[in-house]
Amino acid sequence: MDLKEKVYWAFLKLLCAFGRQNWWPRIWNIASVEDEVILGAVLTQNVSWKNVERVLENLKQMGIRSLEDLLKFEDEVLEELLKPTAFVKRKIKTLRGIFGVLRSGNLSREELLKVYGVGEETADVIMLYAYNFPTFVIDEYTIRWFVRFFGFLPKKGEIREILHFEDLFYLKEMHALIDELGKRFCKKEPLCENCPLRFKCSFARK
DNA sequence: TACCAGGTGGGAA
DNA sequence: TTCCCACATGGT
Numbered sequence: 001m002d003l004k005e006k007v008y009w010a011f012l013k014l015l016c017a018f019g020r021q022n023w024w025p026r027i028w029n030i031a032s033v034e035d036e037v038i039l040g041a042v043l044t045q046n047v048s049w050k051n052v053e054r055v056l057e058n059l060k061q062m063g064i065r066s067l068e069d070l071l072k073f074e075d076e077v078l079e080e081l082l083k084p085t086a087f088v089k090r091k092i093k094t095l096r097g098i099f100g101v102l103r104s105g106n107l108s109r110e111e112l113l114k115v116y117g118v119g120e121e122t123a124d125v126i127m128l129y130a131y132n133f134p135t136f137v138i139d140e141y142t143i144r145w146f147v148r149f150f151g152f153l154p155k156k157g158e159i160r161e162i163l164h165f166e167d168l169f170y171l172k173e174m175h176a177l178i179d180e181l182g183k184r185f186c187k188k189e190p191l192c193e194n195c196p197l198r199f200k201c202s203f204a205r206k
Numbered sequence: 207t208a209c210c211a212g213g214t215g216g217g218a219a
Numbered sequence: 220t221t222c223c224c225a226c227a228t229g230g231t
Contacts, residue, residue, distance in 0.1 A: 023212080041212080048211040051229060086227040090214080119214050139212070179212060188210090 001200075003150070003162050010149065010197055011170060014177035017196035018184075021176030024129040029060040035067040037130035041122050042094050043085040054084040071099055090117050098126075109135065120156075128171055136164045137175040141182030148186060151202030 001009070030036035043052045058081050064070050070078070075092055082088045094117030101111045112123040120138070127133035138159055146163075147153045154162070163174070185195040192204035199205075 044211085045213045046211065046226085047213095047228065048230075051211080054229085084228065086229085087213090088227080090226070094214090117214065121213065125212080137212090141212080176212085183211090 004165075006150070006200060007163055008165070009200060011174050011177070013196050014181060015173065018177055018180045021173055021180060023172065023176045028056045029063075029065055030056070031065045034130040038067060038098055038126055039070075039095070041125040041129075042091050042098070042117070043082065045087065045091070045117075045122065047085050047087075051085045055082055058084075067095065067099055067102075071096055093117060107131070109133070128168075128175075132168055134164075134166055134168060134171055136160050136171055138163075139175075139179070141179045141186070142175070144188075145178050145181060145186045148190065148203035149197060149201045 024033065024037050024040065028036060030039065039056070040049075040052055043055055059065075059070065062081070070081075073081070075089075078092045079088045082091060085091065094115060097115035098112065098118065101107055101115060104111075109123050109127050112118050112126060113120070124135045124137040128135050128137060138156060142163070143153070143159070146159055150162075165171070181195070181197070185191045185197075190203065192198050192201070195201065195204060197204070
């Protein structure tokens, strides 16, 4: 079984074990999928999704239904609104930066990466889940799982190449499934006993 | 109380 | 290039 086959085996196994994750859209009160993904992707940086839900609830209460609606407020107001997701000053700057890219009409992964506060993961999440651009989202969970599952650590670009399949359903679900795996089994202290991937995992089989 | 969560930027080595 | 730390809040 080569690397690609092993990746696809893991994908099917995780899909059977955890089911579809349907990360986005979640359709809160946000009018467009794009705005919802952008808001979620920025606000969830280094905080749990629960914190983001609190903010989305705040926005719902205030009748805010788009990024444009939100960014009409002064920073002081935004800081209070977004407070549950922490790092608010930077996140406000980031959201304004992304909004600027959208208005310029030059949306691309490269343009997003120029925005302060947008790293590769956030740019990829926005491009994949909001705009259906086929890219693999690599985060800490992915790297941790990859190293354990395959038993080696290649460069980031190579991880992307190995995990990539030109299929949006796969790209969207696989990233979400790996995160679910990371939360349930492939934690910092791994729980290999009942992990659905343990039979082909180089770490679990040691 | 300590650690972690759907990261990123910047400085030091 | 890589490593480490600050950024800040809420849940367990």
